[in-house]
Amino acid sequence: QKEVEQNSGPLSVPEGAIASLNCTYSDRGSQSFFWYRQYSGKSPELIMSIYSNGDKEDGRFTAQLNKASQYVSLLIRDSQPSDSATYLCAVRDYGQNFVFGPGTRLSVLP
Amino acid sequence: EADIYQTPRYLVIGTGKKITLECSQTMGHDKMYWYQQDPGMELHLIHYSYGVNSTEKGDLSSESTVSRIRTEHFPLTLESARPSHTSQYLCASSEFGTGFNEKLFFGSGTQLSVL
Numbered sequence: 001q002k003e004v005e006q007n008s009g010p011l012s013v014p015e016g017a018i019a020s021l022n023c024t025y026s027d028r029g030s031q032s033f034f035w036y037r038q039y040s041g042k043s044p045e046l047i048m049s050i051y052s053n054g055d056k057e058d059g060r061f062t063a064q065l066n067k068a069s070q071y072v073s074l075l076i077r078d079s080q081p082s083d084s085a086t087y088l089c090a091v092r093d094y095g096q097n098f099v100f101g102p103g104t105r106l107s108v109l110p
Numbered sequence: 111e112a113d114i115y116q117t118p119r120y121l122v123i124g125t126g127k128k129i130t131l132e133c134s135q136t137m138g139h140d141k142m143y144w145y146q147q148d149p150g151m152e153l154h155l156i157h158y159s160y161g162v163n164s165t166e167k168g169d170l171s172s173e174s175t176v177s178r179i180r181t182e183h184f185p186l187t188l189e190s191a192r193p194s195h196t197s198q199y200l201c202a203s204s205e206f207g208t209g210f211n212e213k214l215f216f217g218s219g220t221q222l223s224v225l
Contacts, residue, residue, distance in 0.1 A: 008150075032170070032212070043200055043216040044153075083184055088153070090214070097143075102152040 004101035006089050012107045019076040021104050023089030026070070030091040033065055033072045038086045038103065047087075048074065078093040079108045113137055114200050119163045123191055124225050131186040131220045133201030142184040143214070145200040146170060151201065161221035169195055198222070 003026040013019045021035075034049050036044035050056045050063040050072065062075040072091075076083055086103040114135040123129055134144065140161045145153040155168030159178040173195075174188050184203075188195055201217040 034213070043219045045216070046213055049211075049213060086150075092212070097155060097158060100153045103150075105150075 002006075002030075002091075004089055004091055004099050006087075006101040006104045008102055010062040010107050011104055012109055013079050014109050015079060015081060017079050019079045019083065019106055019108070021043045021074040021076075021087050021089075021106065022071060023073065023091075023101055024071045024087075025091045025099075027093060027099075028067075028070065029093045029110065030070075032092040034064070034090040034092070034098070035061075035063060035072075035074045036088040036090060036100075038088055040085075044088055075105075081108050081110050084108045114201060114203055114215055114217040116199075116220050118220060119218065120221045120223075122225065125190075125192055127191050129188050129191055129222070131188075131199055131201075131222070133184045133186070133217055134182050134205045135184075135201075135217075136182060136207070137178070137203060137215070138181065139203035139205050139215075141204045141212075143174060143202040143204075144168075144174075144180070144184070144186050145202065147198045147200060149198075156163045157186065181183075191222075193224045196222060196224050 035048045038044040041056045047065040050065045060077045064073045079083045081089045086105045089101040090098045092098045113145045117132045143158045144156045144213045154170040157176040199220045202214050204214050
């Protein structure tokens with residue numbers, strides 16, 4: 001059974017701080033890694049994808065991947081109240097389906 | 111922005127009724143999915159399709175069926191709704207065959223309540 005684990009939170013950070021979200025996965029064959037943001041009552045929307053070890057930056061978001069340790073993280077710099085949402089980690093092996101974690105609820109306090 | 115549409119957005123229905131949740135996408139994606147999500151919980155894959163005339167069951171058996179007669183359309187049917195089917199149903203699609211770049215796009219969801 002392929003598993004993706006995340007702390008459910010809530011993770012509370014003050015406005016302007018860096019929010020750090022972590023995710024671990026069990027399948028060493030996983031090749032693609034994704035972060036989705038889901039506002040309450042809404043559907044998930046893709047924020048970042050990463051495939052290679054290291055960091056990938058997009059605006060205020062940085063995804064970090066360490067395949068040897070089987071973890072992927074998402075950093076949100078200069079956190080804003082509008083970043084308050086549940087962040088879902090998803091992993092995928094080539095040709096396979098996406099496996100989602102339970103999500104981490106982030107609360108950015110004004 | 112992804113062009114994937116779900117109707118209805120909300121549905122309240124009595125036990126035993128047959129219902130069909132609609133999902134359409136205009137991106138020409140081959141692969142389509144149905145997920146079920148309870149509040150604060152993870153997404154569970156219930157059905158997926160690789161293309162026309164292809165349907166597969168996911169990890170969660172929800173006593174539902176799907177069909178894929180046209181590329182753009184992937185409806186989900188519950189033959190006899192029960193209160194345990196109360197949940198949010200999310201449709202998604204992806205462009206199969208793009209390797210590592212395959213990304214999943216979601217519709218806005220259908221919130222189903224079975225009384």
